Amino acid sequence: MAAAASPSSMESAPRIMRLVAECSRSRARAGELRLPHGPVATPVFMPVGTQATMKGITAEQLDALGCRICLGNTYHLGLRPGPELIQKAHGLHGFMNWPHNLLTDSGGFQMVSLVSLSEVTEEGVRFRSPYDGEETLLSPERSVEIQNALGSDIIMQLDDVVSSTVTGPRVEEAMFRSIRWLDRCIAAHRRPDQQNLFAIIQGGLDAHLRATCLEEMTKRDVPGFAIGGLSGGESKNQFWRMVALSTARLPRDKPRYLMGVGYATDLVVCVALGCDMFDCVFPTRTARFGSALVPTGNLQLKKKQYEKDFRPIDPECACPTCQTHSRAFLHVLLHSDNTAALHHLTVHNIAYQLQLMSAVRASIVEKRFPDFVRHFMGTMYGDPTLCPTWATEALASVGITLA
Amino acid sequence: MKLSLTKTGSAPHLTPHTLHNIHKVPAMAQLTLSSLAEHHEVLAEYKEGVGKFIGMPESLLYCSLHDPVSPCPAGYVTNKSVSVWGVGGRVEMTVSKFMAIQQALQPDWFQCLSDGEASCAEATSIKRARKSVDRSLLFLDNCLRLQEESEALQRSTIIGVIEGGDVMEERLRSARETAKRPVGGFLLDGFQGDPMTLETRLHLLSSVTAELPEDKPRLICSVSRPDEVLECIERGVDLFESFFPYQVTERGCALTFSFDYQPNPEETLLQQNGTQEEIKYVHQTKKIKTTGCNQEMTSFEINLKEKKYQGDFEPLVRGCSCYCCQNHTRAYIHHLLVTNELLAGVLLMMHNFEHYFGFFHSIREALKNDRLAQLKELIRRQAS
Numbered sequence: 001m002a003a004a005a006s007p008s009s010m011e012s013a014p015r016i017m018r019l020v021a022e023c024s025r026s027r028a029r030a031g032e033l034r035l036p037h038g039p040v041a042t043p044v045f046m047p048v049g050t051q052a053t054m055k056g057i058t059a060e061q062l063d064a065l066g067c068r069i070c071l072g073n074t075y076h077l078g079l080r081p082g083p084e085l086i087q088k089a090h091g092l093h094g095f096m097n098w099p100h101n102l103l104t105d106s107g108g109f110q111m112v113s114l115v116s117l118s119e120v121t122e123e124g125v126r127f128r129s130p131y132d133g134e135e136t137l138l139s140p141e142r143s144v145e146i147q148n149a150l151g152s153d154i155i156m157q158l159d160d161v162v163s164s165t166v167t168g169p170r171v172e173e174a175m176f177r178s179i180r181w182l183d184r185c186i187a188a189h190r191r192p193d194q195q196n197l198f199a200i201i202q203g204g205l206d207a208h209l210r211a212t213c214l215e216e217m218t219k220r221d222v223p224g225f226a227i228g229g230l231s232g233g234e235s236k237n238q239f240w241r242m243v244a245l246s247t248a249r250l251p252r253d254k255p256r257y258l259m260g261v262g263y264a265t266d267l268v269v270c271v272a273l274g275c276d277m278f279d280c281v282f283p284t285r286t287a288r289f290g291s292a293l294v295p296t297g298n299l300q301l302k303k304k305q306y307e308k309d310f311r312p313i314d315p316e317c318a319c320p321t322c323q324t325h326s327r328a329f330l331h332v333l334l335h336s337d338n339t340a341a342l343h344h345l346t347v348h349n350i351a352y353q354l355q356l357m358s359a360v361r362a363s364i365v366e367k368r369f370p371d372f373v374r375h376f377m378g379t380m381y382g383d384p385t386l387c388p389t390w391a392t393e394a395l396a397s398v399g400i401t402l403a
Numbered sequence: 404m405k406l407s408l409t410k411t412g413s414a415p416h417l418t419p420h421t422l423h424n425i426h427k428v429p430a431m432a433q434l435t436l437s438s439l440a441e442h443h444e445v446l447a448e449y450k451e452g453v454g455k456f457i458g459m460p461e462s463l464l465y466c467s468l469h470d471p472v473s474p475c476p477a478g479y480v481t482n483k484s485v486s487v488w489g490v491g492g493r494v495e496m497t498v499s500k501f502m503a504i505q506q507a508l509q510p511d512w513f514q515c516l517s518d519g520e521a522s523c524a525e526a527t528s529i530k531r532a533r534k535s536v537d538r539s540l541l542f543l544d545n546c547l548r549l550q551e552e553s554e555a556l557q558r559s560t561i562i563g564v565i566e567g568g569d570v571m572e573e574r575l576r577s578a579r580e581t582a583k584r585p586v587g588g589f590l591l592d593g594f595q596g597d598p599m600t601l602e603t604r605l606h607l608l609s610s611v612t613a614e615l616p617e618d619k620p621r622l623i624c625s626v627s628r629p630d631e632v633l634e635c636i637e638r639g640v641d642l643f644e645s646f647f648p649y650q651v652t653e654r655g656c657a658l659t660f661s662f663d664y665q666p667n668p669e670e671t672l673l674q675q676n677g678t679q680e681e682i683k684y685v686h687q688t689k690k691i692k693t694t695g696c697n698q699e700m701t702s703f704e705i706n707l708k709e710k711k712y713q714g715d716f717e718p719l720v721r722g723c724s725c726y727c728c729q730n731h732t733r734a735y736i737h738h739l740l741v742t743n744e745l746l747a748g749v750l751l752m753m754h755n756f757e758h759y760f761g762f763f764h765s766i767r768e769a770l771k772n773d774r775l776a777q778l779k780e781l782i783r784r785q786a787s
Binding site for chain 2: 051052053054055056057058059060061064076080081085088089095096097307308310320321324325326328329332333335336337338339340341342343344347
């Protein structure tokens with residue numbers, strides 16, 4: 001079911017991304033996404049609000065932090081509360097009262113994360129619900145149908161996801177199936193004018209398979225591409241090479257969304273490699289374990305060393321938590337049963353990620369991205385030369401040296 | 404008239420941002436020694452007082468001994484010390500330790516060290532009641548003496564504690580004696596209880612407040628239900644703890660009772676119809692046990708976990724000005740509860756505080772306009 005692609009049909013496809021600046025050394029770009037619920041500056045980090053909530057923080061708090069796009073999850077929302085109810089509530093935007101953009105994942109990743117509950121066939125993924133034991137089939141058509149009901153601004157194709165640690169014929173099978181499923185998603189998509197369907201490049205850690213997938217999927221006229229199947233258990237060395245291979249072959253004028261990437265170092269390196277959009281549960285999840293993200297790494301605030309530390313988490317941080325509270329107070333609160341402790345850290349960690357992306361973008365626009373990278377690595381590792389090998393090599397591959 | 408509840412120095416579930424979204428938050432917040440005593444060293448080193456430490460430098464602060472929500476084990480009061488329980492375990496406080504802690508906290512008001520255990524047991528002996536009064540007066544005199552010697556505590560006000568269990572004679576003695584001391588106000592301790600004992604204790608309460616000076620505030624602890632609050636106000640109480648909205652939140656419920664004692668006729672009809680339905684349902688599903696708040700649901704609230712709210716796109720309370728009601732629906736709260744999401748507690752706390760503070764506003768208005776009887780009747784009709 002390969003869609004024939006002619007140059008004219010590709011050129012006439014709507015472009016949702018406007019490039020504002022490009023780094024002259026690396027592949028980094030600064031841009032702006034034009035989405036139904038407003039513009040989004042890129043590179044962008046998208047916090048993950050799986051079940052129609054950004055954990056303990058309100059829509060107003062998230063908006064105040066400057067977030068303009070976040071994630072919801074089709075698998076979870078499809079089960080609870082279900083697409084019919086959300087449709088009645090005027091879509092996911094209406095249901096959770098989020099005025100800005102939403103991106104929904106297709107449910108594909110749950111195939112990997114909930115593998116004991118799932119079975120993949122050409123038809124789709126058969127899941128057994130952990131809540132009531134009922135079986136559901138998540139097909140490309142069903143995934144798109146749910147996402148059409150959710151009304152998110154960006155929807156993802158259902159892909160056949162295998163863990164990056166898997167080798168052998170299963171990887172190839174999944175890659176080709178993902179292409180077929182992409183075509184089925186495109187065909188089933190009822191609302192191409194209101195919702196942007198992104199393809200997801202698969203192929204595991206095999207350069208040849210990735211290349212094949214890229215060649216095929218870029219023939220399809222979709223508004224954007226995601227790089228999937230990475231940020232699992234693979235080595236960073238393999239990881240960056242697959243990202244670089246992908247960005248080299250993805251069209252320049254469409255957004256590149258690297259799924260599941262959220263550690264600060266990874267974000268900076270992958271921006272250098274040419275990625276525009278990122279999502280990860282890490283910052284919000286680690287907050288709920290009492291860990292605050294800072295330019296030098298993280299602070300485990302439950303530890304005794306913070307008992308009498310009266311400084312804010314980061315004196316340079318503009319977030320409400322850092323403006324009002326000290327590490328010592330957060331330490332006390334984290335050892336109590338008041339959930340407010342978690343919310344303070346969630347606010348801060350999201351602020352950290354968004355502020356980081358903002359700083360990255362400014363450096364690209366102001367033509368000093370390589371210097372920014374050097375300074376970032378210096379702060380994070382004590383010295384740019386102490387940056388992890390994989391990152392040094394990845395940056396070198398796009399013309400940024402750290403020494 | 405009411406104290407905003409904190410747990411370990413922070414409103415439950417709420418950061419200053421979300422707390423500021425609530426209208427009519429009381430000017431005075433309650434801290435508990437049980438959550439802060441074990442952090443005494445840190446606060447002493449901090450030097451600038453607990454208000455600044457917890458990020459509430461503008462708020463007036465009252466420090467009570469115990470947490471109204473978690474009862475503490477009895478049997479740990481001696482002639483020389485009282486104990487509180489923090490996360491790290493028991494903290495035993497003599498008068499000097501107690502005052503040292505208060506010196507580090509520097510609250511605006513604080514409950515004096517007192518013996519509250521005469522009211523714990525089922526039947527108090529006269530001897531035990533007498534001891535509670537004697538001890539509390541001794542603690543008070545010692546604390547007052549230490550306060551005189553402490554520069555840091557010059558701006559803090561000591562609240563004297565009225566003890567005496569259920570023994571009228573002892574209660575009166577406690578009131579008269581405490582009133583002789585230079586305290587800033589009075590805490591009426593040990594008047595809480597189940598409906599059985601409440602009647603007797605309310606009678607006791609009237610007699611006690613009659614002995615207290617008119618120009619000093621009367622606080623009561625462990626009474627927070629709307630109907631009980633009104634009974635206490637009629638008997639001379641001024642200040643209450645706000646733990647009831649917190650308990651309602653913890654069981655996944657939202658306050659919906661009306662306190663609009665002069666509504667327009669149409670509204671009354673609508674509300675009555677609504678209330679009737681909800682009361683019916685409540686009788687069927689009354690007992691809800693949640694961790695930490697083993698309290699029964701009341702008829703002042705609705706249980707958002709119930710399936711009927713799954714597709715209900717109304718706000719929790721029509722016309723409510725809180726952030727939750729202005730922005731979200733019952734269906735959304737139901738979803739958050741069913742999926743165990745943290746935001747449920749945040750939004751419910753915002754609504755329940757606002758609703759409760761609105762109730763107190765209506766009490767003040769009713770008192771001003773001499774309509775307390777109407778308000779009381781309205782609340783009584785809604786009590787189960």
